[in-house]
Amino acid sequence: MTIAENLQKINTTLSKSVTLVAVSKTKPITAIKEAYDAGQKIFGENKIQEMAEKFGVLPKDIQWHMIGHLQRNKIKYMAHFVSLIHGVDSLKTLKEIDKQAKKHNRIIECLLQVKIATEDTKFGLDSLEINSILVSEEYKEFENVSIVGLMGMSTFTDDKIQIRNEFKSLKTIFDFQKNTHPNFKLLSMGMSGDYTIAIEEGSTMIRVGSSIFGSRQ
Secondary structure, three states: OHHHHHHHHHOOOOOOOOOOOOEOOOOOOOHHHHHHHHHOEEEEEEOOOHHHHHHOOOOOOEEEEEEOOOOHHHHHOOOOEEEEEEEEEOOHHHOOOOOOHHHOOOOOOEEEEEEOOOOOOOOOOOOOHEEEEEEEOHHHHOOOOOOOEEEOOOOOOOOOHHHHHHHHHHHHHHHHHHHHHHOOOOEEOOOOOOOHHHHHOOOEEEEEEEEHHHHOO
């Protein structure tokens, strides 16, 4: 199937309440342009330098999402254009995003990354750490960064019950925070292998790569 056909297949299964982020990391400009021509306008990258290069040559109505683990010293290279940063996991990182966004007179929306997987390789915060960031005086003073929700990645496993339970736990944390932070609007969970379960458990944003562009080499 072509990229356009893959996109159409996925989009027919999504409700209007779910946003599709096409994960284009490592993919060439031609592949992204094919997806763009098929109507996809939101793309996710995991390396700031690669995303900045693609931003430079692709249509400017594309929304670029940073979905990889952030290196604070590179935030300045995307602060002028990034639409959403998934996976913020520290107050120090938020401080740097706020600092760089201020230089461009922008407010950058961010998601806090929650650790729901059992693997040590996954980054993220627990409920107490999320709470301490959101109620901190330092965060309240930031004027150019806005936390608009949470994101998380399930364990890499074939155990669908475990995956479902991990997504349930993330949705519970999201609902709890949404009660006191009305600007919470996005719950980013679900990738190519598990996005159907994620949607069933309340995801509002899925990050899909290989099911659109094919497997990475």
